[in-house]
Amino acid sequence: MPIRSPRGRVDAYRSLWQWPLRSPVRLAITGVVVVALAVGAGVAAGALRGTSDDGPMSRSTATGGSATPGPSGRSSTGAGGTALPTALPPVTPLVPSTLPLSQAPPAALRVAAGWSAAWVDHPDGITSEQWLAGLRPLTTDEYLGVLANVDPANVPAARVTGAPRPVNVAPRSVRVEVPTDALTLIVLVVDTEDGWRVAGYDRA
Incomplete structure (x- = not known):
């Protein structure tokens, strides 16, 4: 079809x-x-x-006439010839504040001396719990957890041989040098809500 x-x-x-x-x-x-x-x-x-x-x-x-940043950080021109600033103000660099060594708080030095005396106190047969008990009143809770993994038998020093001496002072922390019969400790003491407490140590 x-x-x-x-x-x-x-x-x-x-x-x-x-x-x-x-x-x-x-x-x-x-x-x-x-x-x-x-x-x-x-x-x-x-x-x-x-x-x-x-x-x-x-x-x-x-x-x-919308504002467009200039290539060199200068102001651009908007509607009506108004200058629009595009450069940011300079930023002051953050520098950790330090204080003269003479301004080290005596309480921080006492805590460093007492903590070091407890650190070298490990007679034969002492347990980790007994050793930590002497350090607990002068140590932050966070650092006490780190010290719980230390065997006191491995601490090389047996006595403190000199007075504590500040080596770095900040508004809320002090590094204190404490001599012992085996090495020199650098004890970090910080200002907490409970007073000055040891938050770490190193060997000089």
Whole structure:
């Protein structure tokens, strides 16, 4: 029947939409084509929207006089010729504050001396618990947990041989040098809510 007749056109349309249903392969091909067309249409619509958005933005930049940072940190000119500062004010570097050694708190020196005396006090047969008991009143809770892993038998010194001497003084901490018969301790004493306490030590 000729395609120009209404019946012929109906048969032609029926054959077109029935074509994908005649096999799974044809159905898959049809689905891919439909998805590709939808993606292409979305990309084209997005490109058109981006082009239309660029226009007003470019015009406002050209005529609105919005501030733009200068390349050398100088002020840029805004609407009406008003200068807009873009350079940040200088920042003062943070330097740890130190005090003269003569301003070391006597209480901090006493704690360093008492802690060192307890540190070297480890007669034969002393347990870790007994050794820590002597250090506990003069030690921060955090550092006491570190000392719990120390075997007092491994402490090389047996007695303190001199007076404590400050080597670094800050508003809330003092490093104190304490000589012993085996080495010189550098004891860190810090100001806590419970008073001055030892928060660490090193060997000079």
